[in-house]
Amino acid sequence: MKLLIIVTSPTYELWGMTEKDSWHDDDVLSETEVRATDVDKNKIIVLRQAALPSGVDDESEVRQKTTDWVTEIANCPKYGADVKVHIAAHSNYVDLKSVRARVDKARLTACAFFSHMVDAAGLDEVSDALYQLLPKPHYEAFETALEAVKNRQVVTHAQRLSTLKHRLAHLFLPISVDLQAWSGYDFDDEYMKEILSSYGDEEERLERARGLLYGDGQPAESENVEKIVADADLDYSETWEKVQTLLPRDEPESDADKNASVAYSEVFQELDVLGSLKDKTKLKRLRNSLQSGRNPFNEWYAGLDGALIELRNEMNEAE
């Protein structure tokens, strides 16, 4: 079953739409009004958000109370063990981070905010779908609303990082594959020729990686790991520091910097792996190093990937 929880205020039209016959009161909560209706085997629940006591300006109490209610409904066993919960909440009246932390991950599918306000572009996507759905709930409008919630869902820090981690990994994955495969085929000359011809125009790989990690050279609105780390309040995390040593913001110049980023320095400065991919002499020199049985590039690559996974786990725990 899919459950759509909508959080709104009685001062808005959406609440009024649930006063029709097709809606009934749901006794899931005793502290506030909850209205519900079934759409086939699925359910829509409209929750009246907590009211602001007169003379009180601080909305945090309202948010806290509403968040608790949403959490209670989302976890309520009466909706089944395999229910897929979607939450559309009136902007900023629910702490979605807290909801995500307290609701079973297998139940919670997506959470999104919507606004009742109409701006120049009209209603936002979720609002628009809800205004279509509530007056006459039917299956297609229900699915459209769920899709809108998924489209506008507030993604977690870990989800944001996952995508960047994959993009970062993909920047270096071809090199990792080529070096490992080349050594697997006893540093075959034909293979070497193909590598050299493939990376002939190799450039700016590290710059692109730094762009993903620190946002260097990227538009301000674009996503980067540093921004996500800041959003997750993990600026001082040891794992984030480890990521920074594995791929420093600037080229390490001094010995101290090189010692701090020893794996990076070995791969990109001493062995000059990136330069070797387009220069036969350097590649042969790299081959001598790889023939020792150690693959510093892959060690660095696996280290960076591992550190990012650790960072993602920390974000998951924090959320």
Added chain:
Amino acid sequence: MSQIFLISEREEFARSVGRYLRFRGVLEVHSILPPPPPKDSAANVQWVPQTFRKLAGWLEGRTGQSSGDSALFNAVALIDVPSLTSLDEFDPIDRSKGWQAVVAMLLLSFPEVHWVIVSPFTPADPLLRKAHFPRAASFLDDFEAILKLHEDGFSPLFDPTCLRNKIRRHLALRTDASYIPLRLHCAAAIDEEENYSYFNAYTAYRFGFRCHVMTSYGMMEEMLTGDDANNIELTFEDIYLNFPDRKKSLSKIQARDGEFAVLPGVPQRVFITSGHKLTDLERETWQQNSDYLKARTGKGFYSKVMYKPESGVFDVWMRSGLQDKFAANGGKAADFCWPPDEASATSNTGGTHSAPGRLLLIADLMIRRAARILKAAESVPDAVCGSLLALEAQEYLGHRTPTTSLEAVSLKHQLEVLAECMFYGVEYHLDTRSRFAEIKDEVVSIGTWFRSETRQISELNAEIGILSELILSFRSFNQFNEEQSGLAKARHLHRRLWFMRNKAWAWIFYPARWYLDLLLSSMAVFIAALAGWLILFGLMYGMMSHRERDHEKFHFMHGFEDAISAFFGMQPPHALQELVDGNLNAGEFLVWLTLLLIVMSFVHLGIFVSHLYSVVARR
């Protein structure tokens, strides 16, 4: 490994993997860059089906160039899904999804392809990870392990890793796709002969189990040992396993169970063997196996020994006792709900009463491919693959798009018959009764989506259409008895259809048509009918004295003689005047009785001789 497909938006990555594969000896490496997703997510609605068509066409085109449609059967496809964070995102009909929806459509449409998914997502299920999800940090090692698995005979066809089932589970949450059946239980078909392994795996799959195909010792080690081994609930096992890569003899089941930790815990095991008992060693092995299986039965495990050859999918299921074992769910695996019940057909689906458009697109593609395989299949696995395509297409449609569903049902049965006929491991006589009964059930299920006023006629037409195709299949493989039973069934359906269309007057002729169809249903019935008529007329002649010397006594022997002579001679047993004079009470009646007998004999013998000729000529 014949060919590998690379689908990645990162050209450089595809190049390096392609290079590695070429050096590894893969004959053909095909690579494509998928079109970039639209910036505006609202445009996904058009972009997803367009991109799916493009990639599906590309995959089909590549295989067409090499060795036909079944070439995909041995293919591995590596596909890049950069933003996948959960398997729930593989929803083919979610309009909010772009590339993930396309990939989900491809995964469902090409079940025979071993999909390798490069993504940030790492599944918790170790088998799923091991078979489909290489990790970026150890990409080449993981990919190599996947290729090794593939070379050991891993087949994704029957969804052993539950990848397709996970997509289905998500789909089934939607009201408009809630009919999609889930296979929650897993089986394994273990045999060094690929044909047996695929055939038995298909049998398990069509009755509701996902299934591993195990044709090598390496594959058994990979899947039946270790902490992350599968939870297998049914096996079809050859007793005398003789894998080319075997490390130990596995003919003694107890020793086999000691080797592979999963096997002793399997609750249902079906052993298939030729029953070798020629040497002392074989007799000793046989005895030990019998004792061991008896002891297992005592502990509550189900075991059954079946002898080769098999006799088609229905027969395997029936003779293995599994039909009775799962009788609570109509002979299918527990929780496997198929065909969709009538309630789901009548539930409120928000005004839509056909399968979701993208599922229809997937089903169309699968049906098209199954039809091509039907024409070109060269081996049992090919035919089984085609059957599975048609079977899954039918499941994705949920019978809600009746015409396409009927096409899928027809192809499924034709391809199953093709597999049965091609397989030397299946004996000459096939179980047609169960197949015809299933066709009827399926057509009735599809019929709920026809207009109620013409439903019965549409169902009959559909059943006749499917049967006609099957009859042609039986004929092409010279399966005479099966063809005859198909023809008998088709005549029965034609008669019903004729009666329904001409109710006003057809009832007059209905008994005669019914009787003729009955005569042709089998040679034994025909001979019994001839004997019946002879006895009947013999009794009647016997009861009515028609000779001077009879003196109105009952003379059955003479009556019987007269009946035989009139029936086979097609002339009166005595001169007509003698008949009239011989019985003063019923003289004229005897004449008419004789004339009736002659007409009956003409009709019966005429049909009998032509029917007999066709039997003798064909066998």
